[in-house]
Amino acid sequence: xxxxxxxxxxxxxxxxxxxxxxxxxxxxxxxxxxxxxxxxxxxxxxxxxxxxxxxxxxxxxxxxxxxxxxxxxxxxxxxxxxxxxxxxxxxxxxxxxxxxxxxxxxxxxxxxx
Amino acid sequence: xxxxxxxxxxxxxxxxxxxxxxxxxxxxxxxxxxxxxxxxxxxxxxxxxxxxxxxxxxxxxxxxxxxxxxxxxxxxxxxxxxxxxxxxxxxxxxxxxxxxxxxxxxxxxxxx
Numbered sequence: 001x002x003x004x005x006x007x008x009x010x011x012x013x014x015x016x017x018x019x020x021x022x023x024x025x026x027x028x029x030x031x032x033x034x035x036x037x038x039x040x041x042x043x044x045x046x047x048x049x050x051x052x053x054x055x056x057x058x059x060x061x062x063x064x065x066x067x068x069x070x071x072x073x074x075x076x077x078x079x080x081x082x083x084x085x086x087x088x089x090x091x092x093x094x095x096x097x098x099x100x101x102x103x104x105x106x107x108x109x110x111x112x113x
Numbered sequence: 114x115x116x117x118x119x120x121x122x123x124x125x126x127x128x129x130x131x132x133x134x135x136x137x138x139x140x141x142x143x144x145x146x147x148x149x150x151x152x153x154x155x156x157x158x159x160x161x162x163x164x165x166x167x168x169x170x171x172x173x174x175x176x177x178x179x180x181x182x183x184x185x186x187x188x189x190x191x192x193x194x195x196x197x198x199x200x201x202x203x204x205x206x207x208x209x210x211x212x213x214x215x216x217x218x219x220x221x222x223x224x225x
Contacts (some may be wrong), residue, residue, distance in 0.1 A: 023134075032211050043117075043203055043216030051211070070127075090155055094211055100169050101214065103156040 002027040002093050004111050006104035013081055013100040021083070021107045023065075023075040023091030035065055038088040044083070050074065061085075067105050086111045115189055116140050117183055119217040120203050126194055134189045134220045136204030144168075147179060148203040150219070156203070162187055162220040163211070194224045 005024045013019045032051050034042040048059040055067040065104060066075045074091060091104040117138045126132055138145065144170075147159040161169035165181045176192045187204060204217040 023119065034213070036216075041219075043218050044205075044214075045216070046213045049213060066117065098210075100158045100161060100171070101210075106154045106156070108124075108154075 001099060002031065002095050002102055004091050004093050004102055004104035006048075006089075006107050008107050009108065010108045012110045012112060016080045018070055018078065018079050018082050019085075019109065020098065021089050021109065023040055023074045023076065023104060025072050025074065025091075025093045027072075027093060027095050028101060029095050029097075031095050033065075033067060034092040034094075035059075035063070035074070036090045036103075039089065040087070044090060047076070065105050081109070081111045083113060084113050085109060105107075115217050117204055117206055117217040119220050120157065121220060122218065123221050125223045125224075125225065129191045130161075130193055130194050130197060131190070132194060132222070133134045133191070134202055134204075134222075136187045136189070136217060138185055138206040138215070139213075140206055140208075141185075142208050142215075142217060143184060144207050145181065145184070146205040146207075146214065147189050148216075150203060152200070158190065160187075160189075163210075180193040185196060191222075194222075196224050199224045 007022045034049045037047045038044045040091040049058045050067045058064045088106045094101045144163045160179045162181045181187045201219045205213045205214040
């Protein structure tokens, strides 16, 4: 069965600094990968996803993630964070077959002014 | 227009009671889900329905019973509530299982 590891439970970073949130997955078959964001007291929203094609995917608010099959990673990056990026970020993976979407434990990004 | 809505937003109740949470989506999606998010933010799927049929039923106590009257609705009924049921419950929907899931705002259940 697939699994997702988010190594950092909390990442504090100063405003306008770059950030990387790490995500590794384990699966022996093809995967679809997602990053979701959860702002305080809200549901999750899709940030970006990799289904196929270009391994670099981008979101509309400046985040990007690169699918690296050899390292089984899908790290999330942003070159310059804003206060409004403070949220919980979840990496998720789904494979073919009938298995459900599996979420990592989340990384709390705190942007400091 | 809210895509995925849940009611109620907050639910406070005593141990042993029975309660229901309702979920509706207006996206025309075929698949709906229930997730439980615990106090450490860990998100775990409970159930998944496709066109009113149960397709995923993770190891959830049988006190939890989902019901899908039509493909736009997936309600969650919980019998004999326990302290450990306190959590935030999220409903979600997607067109297919590998597509983007759209989440509701959540229902915070507190069992006293």
